[in-house]
Amino acid sequence: MKDENGLDVVEKETVQYIVVSIGNEQYGLDISYVDNIVRMCKITRVPKAPAHYIGVINLRGEIVPLMSLRRKMNLEDDVFTDITRIIILKTEEQGLVGIVVDEVKEVIALAEDEIDRNTQNSQSDKTQYINGIGKNGDELISILEISSILDEVDAS
Amino acid sequence: MDVSQYLDIFIDETNGHIQALNDNIMILEKEPENKDVINEIFRAAHSLKGMAGTMGFKKMQRLTHDMENVFQEIRNDNIKVNSNLIDILFSCLDAIEEYLETVKATSDEGDNGNEALIQQLNDYLNGGATAAPAEEAVETKAAPAKEEAASDGLSHMEVDDVTYSKIKEAQESGLHIYEFTVHIQKDCLLKAARAFLVFKAVEDFGEILAYNPSSQDIEDEKFDLDFSLVVASSQELQPIVDAIKAVSEIEGVDAKESSHEEFMQEEEPEAAPETKQEETKTEGKPAEAPKAAKATKTSAKSAKANNNKPVTARTVRVDIEKLDALMNQVSELIIAKNSLVSLSDSEQNGEGNNQSFHDQIEYLERITTNLHESVMKVRMVPIESVVNKFPRMIRDLSRKLNKPMELYMSGEETELDRTVVDQIGDPLQHLLRNSADHGIESPEERKKAGKPETGSIILNAFQEGNNVIIEVKDDGAGIDTEKVKEKAIERGLVTPEQAENLTQKEIIDFLFMPSFSMAKKITDISGRGVGLDVVKSNIEALGGDVTVKSVKGTGTTFIVRLPLTLAIIQALMVEVRDEKYAIALGSIQNIENIPVSDIKYVQAEEVIHLRGMVIPLIRLDQMLDSAPSEEEPDNLTVVIVRKGDNYAGLVVDDLIGQQEIVIKSLGKCIDNNKIINGATILGDGEVALIIDVNAIF
Numbered sequence: 001m002k003d004e005n006g007l008d009v010v011e012k013e014t015v016q017y018i019v020v021s022i023g024n025e026q027y028g029l030d031i032s033y034v035d036n037i038v039r040m041c042k043i044t045r046v047p048k049a050p051a052h053y054i055g056v057i058n059l060r061g062e063i064v065p066l067m068s069l070r071r072k073m074n075l076e077d078d079v080f081t082d083i084t085r086i087i088i089l090k091t092e093e094q095g096l097v098g099i100v101v102d103e104v105k106e107v108i109a110l111a112e113d114e115i116d117r118n119t120q121n122s123q124s125d126k127t128q129y130i131n132g133i134g135k136n137g138d139e140l141i142s143i144l145e146i147s148s149i150l151d152e153v154d155a156s
Numbered sequence: 157m158d159v160s161q162y163l164d165i166f167i168d169e170t171n172g173h174i175q176a177l178n179d180n181i182m183i184l185e186k187e188p189e190n191k192d193v194i195n196e197i198f199r200a201a202h203s204l205k206g207m208a209g210t211m212g213f214k215k216m217q218r219l220t221h222d223m224e225n226v227f228q229e230i231r232n233d234n235i236k237v238n239s240n241l242i243d244i245l246f247s248c249l250d251a252i253e254e255y256l257e258t259v260k261a262t263s264d265e266g267d268n269g270n271e272a273l274i275q276q277l278n279d280y281l282n283g284g285a286t287a288a289p290a291e292e293a294v295e296t297k298a299a300p301a302k303e304e305a306a307s308d309g310l311s312h313m314e315v316d317d318v319t320y321s322k323i324k325e326a327q328e329s330g331l332h333i334y335e336f337t338v339h340i341q342k343d344c345l346l347k348a349a350r351a352f353l354v355f356k357a358v359e360d361f362g363e364i365l366a367y368n369p370s371s372q373d374i375e376d377e378k379f380d381l382d383f384s385l386v387v388a389s390s391q392e393l394q395p396i397v398d399a400i401k402a403v404s405e406i407e408g409v410d411a412k413e414s415s416h417e418e419f420m421q422e423e424e425p426e427a428a429p430e431t432k433q434e435e436t437k438t439e440g441k442p443a444e445a446p447k448a449a450k451a452t453k454t455s456a457k458s459a460k461a462n463n464n465k466p467v468t469a470r471t472v473r474v475d476i477e478k479l480d481a482l483m484n485q486v487s488e489l490i491i492a493k494n495s496l497v498s499l500s501d502s503e504q505n506g507e508g509n510n511q512s513f514h515d516q517i518e519y520l521e522r523i524t525t526n527l528h529e530s531v532m533k534v535r536m537v538p539i540e541s542v543v544n545k546f547p548r549m550i551r552d553l554s555r556k557l558n559k560p561m562e563l564y565m566s567g568e569e570t571e572l573d574r575t576v577v578d579q580i581g582d583p584l585q586h587l588l589r590n591s592a593d594h595g596i597e598s599p600e601e602r603k604k605a606g607k608p609e610t611g612s613i614i615l616n617a618f619q620e621g622n623n624v625i626i627e628v629k630d631d632g633a634g635i636d637t638e639k640v641k642e643k644a645i646e647r648g649l650v651t652p653e654q655a656e657n658l659t660q661k662e663i664i665d666f667l668f669m670p671s672f673s674m675a676k677k678i679t680d681i682s683g684r685g686v687g688l689d690v691v692k693s694n695i696e697a698l699g700g701d702v703t704v705k706s707v708k709g710t711g712t713t714f715i716v717r718l719p720l721t722l723a724i725i726q727a728l729m730v731e732v733r734d735e736k737y738a739i740a741l742g743s744i745q746n747i748e749n750i751p752v753s754d755i756k757y758v759q760a761e762e763v764i765h766l767r768g769m770v771i772p773l774i775r776l777d778q779m780l781d782s783a784p785s786e787e788e789p790d791n792l793t794v795v796i797v798r799k800g801d802n803y804a805g806l807v808v809d810d811l812i813g814q815q816e817i818v819i820k821s822l823g824k825c826i827d828n829n830k831i832i833n834g835a836t837i838l839g840d841g842e843v844a845l846i847i848d849v850n851a852i853f
Contacts, residue, residue, distance in 0.1 A: 044843040057843065058842070064823065065822065065826050095823055
């Protein structure tokens, strides 16, 4: 991009992330995938479904499958509280999918150079869904790779 | 000209014409002398050509044009119909269909010229012509009017009412009516001037009654290289022709004597005006007009039915009556709403009464049920659109396999949900191919078995309760269960000992296993083993099932059972622990209360003995991984479900009742779940899962 003098203007391309907490860690979700954030509602268990799916919910007349990130990352099971929220993600392939988070904190904007992409390469349950660490002041935020969270569904 | 907006109509109508041609050529093969059929074919081919031309699909136009030539010769009895010709015509139709597919995909006809086909057609045409050369020649000379309209010669004119009456008047006053088509040389610079000179020359002999294009357009040079005139004159034809030819830069003149009758069928309703001009030519005699009109009607009808493929958007053509019914119910719904509003008002005034409130709710219930039914009906289309391509397919197969066979269809008007109809084509086609290839024996074998040499395949559709049954029946050899058994042992699916105890039905079920083919050799018709299992899974995906009945030596029947509709079903709501589940009412046989003491054990499985049947018990709580119950009750509530001839008893904790439910998908993520095939939202907003009874067996 150039200004009126023809000089390059460095404009930081930032991406907005919704910061949520799961357990005692904070995670960032690319806001462009987020369709909606809703309160906890009645979950209907689906027998024989993949283990990380807790069930389905009724989102204004639509049936939306609900995924537990905790189960996905092998953490202890969710405890639903007043501040537990369901983040409804929307993707081309999977349609709507809800994920359960302990709390929704805030929305932050991070530029690419504020994200450390050199995360460890280990394939532990937890890190394979993370594609970077963002810095928000003193806090570190693990950026979740949404496509890998959802894509793996087919394989499982 | 931008014609893209007409593309949908074009595709729709072309589909219709192709279907009409397919059907009629089939009839023509059987009744080569049937003039009505030939005329209808001619009509359809002609419209096809006109439409392709209008849309600028030149290659398609060329092919249809050459086909039309052939039909023309058939009509004039210059060519005899034989199966060879029919084959060529069918491959032409396939080619046209291919064009259409390309048009659908790309809005362009593609670049396949189909030269070989055109060559074949023309060879045939020439072959036919040499068979009766003298006749042909005489015909061309004596009646140039019969010359191909679009290829060369006279292009017939359309006239309006005023001109028509002028022509009639002129003829009645004893004048000759002549039609001229004047061709101007390509390099002519002042076409309008030449045309003017022609007019001048002609006017010396008589009065020009009509121009095509209009005289204004001709003056403005808005015409190609030819234009037409209708002239009333007291003189002979030849001097006029000579006079026209005397004008320089005129390449030639086509002329003929005409009469007012030839201008009569102009009121024929036509979609594209460009085709109209040519259209009139095909109906030289007024006697043909009603037939032609009939043809239009037929093709319109089949066009209506033939909308089974998604074009740009998936559409359903709806009978206006169905919409009227819908509208009526919606107005009733509004009345019901208003009654409720007024009731709640009077409630506030403290004068409400519970009885009338209840009445209104019942009323509302009735309306919504009717509404549901009507909306469902709107989605219903006859299976005709799918099955009407089958006679052609069987004919082709019959020739390919050298086995004479006949397809008899009934119940084509049976209606099914649009979604089901869209997807039922492939499985049915497969079953028919299967019958043709494996079912029907060779003529020699049939003779030996004392059967008529021509095999019959019967496709029969009818409604049965909430299901539609489609039967594919053949009078062939039937399934050789011994051979299937051998094959199953060979494939290691069962041990020889196990095989001994298999029932007829269990053996036949092997045929539905993936990559289990009985064909001795692989043909391009069937035998690759990717067949019946796909049929089965396709049909089950639609919520239906397939069963087979076969008697060795006398034939096989495949019975396909499909639900009328997919979206909304009647279901029985049951409770397992504190979870609610829905079971489609269609698959429920009855509900029984069984004392625990009645449970018997067969091979360590729980069964119940009910009215002479042994029915396996399925504990839904275990199957659904519910929390185990603390105590076993003395009596079990058992829902007996059936799939085909199989029964099973589902043990539930409690019955809630019958309810109309809207089926919703669980979403892709949990779709691989076999037991649950959907979910529904209950009145209180809770989600209940639908148990797929088919998966239990």
